[in-house]
Amino acid sequence: AQSVTQPDIHITVSEGASLELRCNYSYGATPYLFWYVQSPGQGLQLLLKYFSGDTLVQGIKGFEAEFKRSQSSFNLRKPSVHWSDAAEYFCAVGHFRDNYGQNFVFGPGTRLSVLP
Amino acid sequence: DTEVTQTPKHLVMGMTNKKSLKCEQHMGHRAMYWYKQKAKKPPELMFVYSYEKLSINESVPSRFSPECPNSSLLNLHLHALQPEDSALYLCASSQDESPATNKETQYFGPGTRLLVL
Numbered sequence: 546a547q548s549v550t551q552p553d554i555h556i557t558v559s560e561g562a563s564l565e566l567r568c569n570y571s572y573g574a575t576p577y578l579f580w581y582v583q584s585p586g587q588g589l590q591l592l593l594k595y596f597s598g599d600t601l602v603q604g605i606k607g608f609e610a611e612f613k614r615s616q617s618s619f620n621l622r623k624p625s626v627h628w629s630d631a632a633e634y635f636c637a638v639g640h641f642r643d644n645y646g647q648n649f650v651f652g653p654g655t656r657l658s659v660l661p
Numbered sequence: 662d663t664e665v666t667q668t669p670k671h672l673v674m675g676m677t678n679k680k681s682l683k684c685e686q687h688m689g690h691r692a693m694y695w696y697k698q699k700a701k702k703p704p705e706l707m708f709v710y711s712y713e714k715l716s717i718n719e720s721v722p723s724r725f726s727p728e729c730p731n732s733s734l735l736n737l738h739l740h741a742l743q744p745e746d747s748a749l750y751l752c753a754s755s756q757d758e759s760p761a762t763n764k765e766t767q768y769f770g771p772g773t774r775l776l777v778l
Contacts, residue, residue: 588772649767
């Protein structure tokens with residue numbers, strides 16, 4: 546069965562430090578992977594996505610993610626965190642259900658706190 | 662423009678009330694979604710509309726009734742809700758290309774924060 550895990554429930558980093566958020570997936574077919582960010586009380590904003598090709602994808606706000614098929618991972622990185630990056634981060638895999646269309650399988654989320 | 666709008670932003674209702682949530686997009690997307698999100702949890706899929714037809718209903722109680730009047734609008738009608746239905750309700754849309762695949766990018770609205778008393 547398809548699933549997405551985000552091993553870290555909560556991460557705290559200092560402003561200016563580097564960041565890596567982990568995402569592992571289990572999916573029987575070609576995975577299409579997404580990272581979304583959600584500020585408190587807000588909707589989800591797409592950071593980046595991976596469909597095919599170069600395994601290192603660039604997103605908005607200085608984020609990047611690397612797809613590693615051998616490790617079933619799609620980790621999100623940022624070289625220097627800003628206080629405004631404090632939010633909840635969700636990894637998701639697109640899942641196609643025959644005759645019903647596509648939906649997402651979301652990971653449980655990682656909450657990022659940033660220290661000044 | 663990748664904007665999905667939702668109204669109202671906040672809603673407080675009693676258990677006997679009838680209310681509706683509205684969602685609108687003008688990106689020409691043909692798939693629209695309703696999600697329910699509880700605090701500190703990922704969004705849970707409720708309904709999917711594809712080309713204005715209901716394609717997925719995740720066994721949602723009948724007190725939630727979706728409606729897709731046209732390709733740009735999605736409503737969620739609420740009736741006789743319970744306090745445990747209090748949550749953030751998110752709408753999303755995607756292109757819904759043909760042939761269908763699992764690589765649809767979903768764009769989310771800001772959500773409606775619902776409180777049921």
